[in-house]
Amino acid sequence: MYTLGIDIGSTTSKCVILEDGANIVASSLVVGGIGTSGPEQALSRVFQDSGLTREQMDGVAATGYGRNRCGETELKVSELTCHGLGAHFVFPQVRTIIDIGGQDAKVISLDDAGRMQNFLMNDKCEAGTGRFLDVMANILCIPVNDFGDWAAKAKAPASISSTCTVFAESEVISQLAAGTETADLVAGICASVAGRVASLAKRINIVPEVCMSGGVAQNSGVRLALAEAIGQPIEFSPLAQLFGALGAALYAYHKIK
């Protein structure tokens, strides 16, 4: 039995095809989220890589902010539910998931069976999200994917506000004008995101083990800063950005099983 999960986020589109709710047959990740051609490209790529077709899918579920505009399926499910399912699939021992996506941050608590117990979302603000990092990367003219390497070279991380993207942007520009090293600025930016998300996470009882999901999980600078801020090691999987799509495929599997 094949099930397909589609995660249409604010900045990327992801697909995962599962066989019998257990084996990942293929996955795709395309830059371009809701309102772009990203979802179609991601679908096209996952079918191409798997050698399967839409007709061979026994169940399809959509998640992410674009789920309700996805014409592929009637099965829509929130990304928090999917990130919980996806993270539990990869890390059965994980009880706390921190998901930092393009436009928001979420913390999810699971019980021993992987069922969601509680969740929190950040308020409607870009600070502490992937968008915040994108804005900062743009100012510094370095790829956001290189933030981890830059942060590792920092000698004295700069202090950056964790309150507001707009204020932080002007702070970074002021620090650049003052001659602050790029590595120190990047480390400060990572710590800023980590501080804001850690505050959110601490509102939920953080039960180990902890993992990160979402695109920002790839950023080792933020991941390490966040681990320090919450006082817990954070599990990481290269599949972290696909947890939503993986969870959607699992959701579809459980629905039709």
Added chain:
Amino acid sequence: MTVQELLGRFHEVAVHPAAQKDALLAQGKKIVLTAPVYTPEEIIHAMGAVPMGAWGGDLELENSKKYFPAFICSIAQSIVELGMKGVYEGVSAIVIPSLCDSLKVLGENWKYAVPSIPFIPMTYPQNRKPAFGQTFTLAGYQRVIADLEKATGLTFDEAKLADSMEVYNQHNAAMRELTAVLADHPEITAAQRSDIFKSAWFMLKEEHTALVNQLVEALKAQPAGAAKTRILVSGILTDAPGLTSILDECGLQVVADDVAAESRQYRTDSPAEGTPLERLAAKFCNMDHCSLLYDVEKKRVNLIVDQAKSLNAQGVLLVLTKFCDPEEFDVPLIRRACQAASLPCSVIEVDRQMVNYEQARTAIETFRDLLSESM
């Protein structure tokens, strides 16, 4: 009238308060606006005027920002915005109580932003329970009466106040019974439930009571609809169509509420002992279980949990009005109490200017999933 006809009537009044205002003015009635949250409507009613609720509206703030800082209650801001846009023209006055910092600011700004409609302050005491709290409240009501007589040209009579308090007590009883009956009728949507409560702000209470009583009888005569996921909703205001439609799409039934614009209004009756004004003051002083009413014991927290448990609500949804300090202070206490009672609790943040509810939708859908045993 049938259930659907009654619901249609409540909806019409709820979504067209300006038409209701114009119709009342055309009948020669005087209207006095009552701002949140416990304005002494009975006094206005006793003077022969119609109290109409002013809870702002879901609209873009263009003019009122001139008078407010950036981070303040959107309800207060939108009341001023509507006033500045002339939506309230024709009314005789607005009574604004002093129960939170935003309401104090609202009153002071109103004087300058909407000079055509007199502002009447109602200053309530923080300490309601001691005798001096009741004396203070009564003195405040006397000030309101004097200002109302000046603004409306109408006169106050304590005997008529006693009659009006009876009208309001009967309305309270009708709304409490309605709440209990609605808990057994999942076919009534969150949007329809909201319409019933919202329409009460724009009608004479005796007329609203008659319609509510009809609805209660009609509902009792019809079988209950298919079961939904039962929740208790708490907050200041939950009437936004963008919010209620999500609750309905997610298959959630509001079996009880702790909403300031809804059930919190109907918990306390005027007592029988004392002169009419003393009884009205006692009504306010006897009130509890509200974020806006000073209470060191925070009894509201236990009431939410107890109500949710007694009505078999599967979870508690806190609808937090953005920048509402009194509500925010209670959130950690409510969450902790719910957790101790094994009652899932989720918080969403809303304001009067929200046009996109996608983040709230995600949170509510996730909450529904969390409550669902099928997952």
